Amino acid sequence: MISPAIPENELDRLESLHQLNILDSLPEEAYDTITELASYICDTPIAVINIIDSERNWFKSAFGTDLAGSSRDVSFCGHTILEPTVLLEVPNASKDARFKDNPFVTSETPINYYAGVSLLDYKGLPMGTLCVYDSNEHQLNEKQKTALKALGKQVEILLETRRKNNVLENLKRELDDNNKILREFASTVSHDLKMPLANMILTADILKVKYSGSMDEEGLNYINYLKQSGLTLSDYINGLLDHYANNKADIGKVEEFFLNDMLEDIIDLLQIAENCEINLPDNNLKIVGNTAAIGQIFMNLLSNSLKYNNQERIIIEIDCTENRDFFNFTISDNGIGIPEGKQSGIFDLFTTVAEKDRRGKKGHGIGLSTVKNIVESLGGSINLTSKEHEGTCFEFSIKRYNKLD
Incomplete structure (x- = not known):
């Protein structure tokens, strides 16, 4: 058996994969429908949507098997993502040097046939595979290969939709947090300013009443301007409080x-x-x-x-x-x-x-x-x-x- 090599772009691939936030997520009908169709079209008993993490293969959807995943070092799909634009087909794994001693091939219910296509993100990095398995030697015709690739594209669309939704949800969460901080800030500052402003406006009135006889017109204008500025700022603060309240x-x-x-x-x-x-x-x-x-x-x-x-x-x-x-x-x-x-x-x-x-x-x-x-x-x-x-x-x-x- 030959364990799959690690792609040169592994770090970028894993970063993109983790942005999907899909590992260990709950089953979804959209994915399950695709694996069922892949099994039917390819005439194989098992079909899997497989997400490849750093050390494991995790099945987002599995038709025809109760397995939830496997170790990456014994996976067929680890080999598939090494050439992400090519459909990998293994007609008889027991005769293939890469897989003949694989525990899945030598088990009591062996896997002897595999075909898989990589699931690429928007940068062309492989997130996993859509693959089909059979215990018997098998081979897809050209129409089946085309259909398997087309179903893989549908999975890619689902994954990228998930990615975009995650981005939107994160942005919304950040926006809600920022708005909460702004509301608290505006409320605190506004309340803290209301009393000094009220004192400033009242003081302007007192100055005008008490000292208007000893002030020239320019001085009175300054007092009026001071009061009017205070009233304007008070209206502004009241408006902010009303807005957030x-x-x-x-x-x-x-x-x-x-x-x-x-x-x-x-x-x-x-x-x-x-x-x-x-x-x-x-x-x-x-x-x-x-x-x-x-x-x-x-x-x-x-x-x-x-x-x-x-x-x-x-x-x-x-x-x-x-x-x-x-x-x-x-x-x-x-x-x-x-x-x-x-x-x-x-x-x-x-x-x-x-x-x-x-x-x-x-x-x-x-x-x-x-x-x-x-x-x-x-x-x-x-x-x-x-x-x-x-x-x-x-x-x-x-x-x-x-x-x-």
Whole structure:
């Protein structure tokens, strides 16, 4: 018997193999179907998908045998991967110098026939083999060889799909971990900054009241600038806290309310100017849902429609329809609109529509990202249509609850 040699690219091969994370994995129907087909097409009692590790052959799928693998130094497949582009066929192993003393050949239930094709990764490195065995001398015809190679290609596709899925899962896990760290960091920093900021704003007010008589106009402007900067940073921090607090809204807290009643309360909070016309839906729908979450969505969208509007008369239209599964809402305005190039990323965190809003303030790009998180946590989706200088329409849906929990 001649034990198979170690390929020159063994280290690279093993690194690629371990990235598959397939060794000792559970059986899968997709692989088992292929070994059954290989046995049938090649007219052999045994077919195996074999993964070759550093010291062992492990059977990902085996048809016609209860074996789970073997030692690599007595394997047929170890020889196959030495010429990974060639189908290795051994018509009678007892007459082949490489295998005649092999324990599988000399056993009470001997293997005398073997044919195998290498299973290559995207770099051409062999991960293992698809092979067939028989206790009797055997030989494949050309059609059977072609079919065995074709089935091997199907196994390669399964393996590479697994590899890509592993990469995606690892990226998702890393992203989730990074997001968790960012949420904790943002929450900690934001909370730690809120009190010093509140003190700074309060101190600015005290300075203005107590020393305004002894300050010139430039000094008072500095005080006002200090306070305004503090308020801007406070809004930014509150926005971050809202964004991460609502990353997964508590959709379990549902209650019954009328849409227009909620909208009127929001309009009162926003202190709408006389030059603004907000038209509510004609049908005051009864909604069963999370009032706080839905209210925050409308608060953010209405606030944006007011801030990013340069018309002398601001007009905002709100509508709502319902079907069996969802409530569907629209909010449209006659504001500045969103340039086409910014629309695809408008819901990304820290993405802003314009340099400054109606009052000359720069936005932080947190509100719409928060809105998207809340909408999706409520089982819905959100999108927009907009034309620059003509206005924007946001459409969003939320999953419908037919009764209170």
